[in-house]
Amino acid sequence: xxRSSAERGTARIAVVGASTPEGARLxxxxxxxxxxxxxxxxxxxxxxxxxxxxxxxxxxxxxAPLLEDIASHELxxxxxxxxxxxxxxxxxxxxxxxxDVVGALDGxxxxxxxxxxxxxxxxxxxxxxxxxxxxxxxxxxLLLPLDVTFGVAEAVAVVLRPAADFGERGIEELRDQTVxxxxxxxxxxxxxGRQLAFNVIPHASLPPESVGLESRIxxxxxxxxxxxxxxxSLRLFTVPLFYGHGLQLRIRLERPAERDGVARALxxxxxxxxxxxxxxxxxxxxxxVAEIVEDGLGGFWIWVVAGETxxxxxTQAVRLAAELxxx
Numbered sequence: 001x002x003r004s005s006a007e008r009g010t011a012r013i014a015v016v017g018a019s020t021p022e023g024a025r026l027x028x029x030x031x032x033x034x035x036x037x038x039x040x041x042x043x044x045x046x047x048x049x050x051x052x053x054x055x056x057x058x059x060x061x062x063x064a065p066l067l068e069d070i071a072s073h074e075l076x077x078x079x080x081x082x083x084x085x086x087x088x089x090x091x092x093x094x095x096x097x098x099x100d101v102v103g104a105l106d107g108x109x110x111x112x113x114x115x116x117x118x119x120x121x122x123x124x125x126x127x128x129x130x131x132x133x134x135x136x137x138x139x140x141x142l143l144l145p146l147d148v149t150f151g152v153a154e155a156v157a158v159v160l161r162p163a164a165d166f167g168e169r170g171i172e173e174l175r176d177q178t179v180x181x182x183x184x185x186x187x188x189x190x191x192x193g194r195q196l197a198f199n200v201i202p203h204a205s206l207p208p209e210s211v212g213l214e215s216r217i218x219x220x221x222x223x224x225x226x227x228x229x230x231x232x233s234l235r236l237f238t239v240p241l242f243y244g245h246g247l248q249l250r251i252r253l254e255r256p257a258e259r260d261g262v263a264r265a266l267x268x269x270x271x272x273x274x275x276x277x278x279x280x281x282x283x284x285x286x287x288x289v290a291e292i293v294e295d296g297l298g299g300f301w302i303w304v305v306a307g308e309t310x311x312x313x314x315t316q317a318v319r320l321a322a323e324l325x326x327x
Contacts, residue, residue: 010039015079017080035327081102158234
């Protein structure tokens with residue numbers, strides 16, 4: 001592809017799956033970067049009727065996914081999984097930049113994952129790239145300094161996810177469930193498949209469209225950090241919080257380490273007596289290592305809270321697009 005139009009900041013941009021939660025976050029990230037609406041076209045990913053939406057406060061239409069039209073754009077963001085996303089990427093070929101935000105192109109020959117702060121060089125000469133899942137981005141950021149300093153032999157993570165991970169529909173359903181339960185009324189379960197209020201839902205019990213997410217996040221971290229084998233295992237649990245993530249990690253290191261050495265490697269995120277619960281980082285993009293303790297078996301337990309995690313995928317995607325196309 002010739003980069004001349006992109007270098008002038010005039011590239012036409014297609015957002016596939018624009019009405020999904022990740023599509024909404026991507027639209028917000030593009031608008032925050034100052035990309036004008038006349039250069040951004042919004043598409044669905046499954047066909048059907050046209051949907052009324054918005055871009056940067058202006059009413060916009062999410063169009064039916066016309067593949068040839070999508071593939072004519074210089075920059076294509078994939079924000080929903082499915083056949084349309086794969087076919088649009090195939091049709092674009094090596095003439096356009098395609099950025100997979102949601103793992104739409106996962107597989108043996110899937111695109112390289114790029115975290116612009118950790119493995120930016122992986123984007124060189126790439127026409128089709130992916131960004132890590134937001135949780136994977138946080139985990140990769142935390143694990144990198146430990147890997148560089150001591151080597152990571154094994155990492156296990158239990159991640160507590162809020163309703164915000166499921167977009168506005170998740171927030172509204174948790175709010176509605178809470179109010180209805182306090183009124184002794186039946187609760188809606190369209191988003192979570194069951195009651196989340198005053199409850200904890202393991203990932204395997206969520207609706208089937210999220211199947212494979214735990215494996216995808218582990219693969220994202222491996223790819224970003226350049227591991228030749230899988231060192232991370234994780235489980236996801238959705239909890240009755242509106243915002244904010246909690247991550248409990250257990251780490252085994254390849255070289256001997258004491259708690260103070262681990263703390264020094266993670267000092268960027270462990271300043272003083274800061275937040276230690278997900279609620280306390282709500283509304284910020286802060287990541288904080290709140291506790292590091294030896295596990296008695298040669299490893300370490302690390303408790304982390306992270307705010308605005310769900311927006312990290314869209315932010316990474318727009319930053320990556322800027323590296324490729326100066327949007």
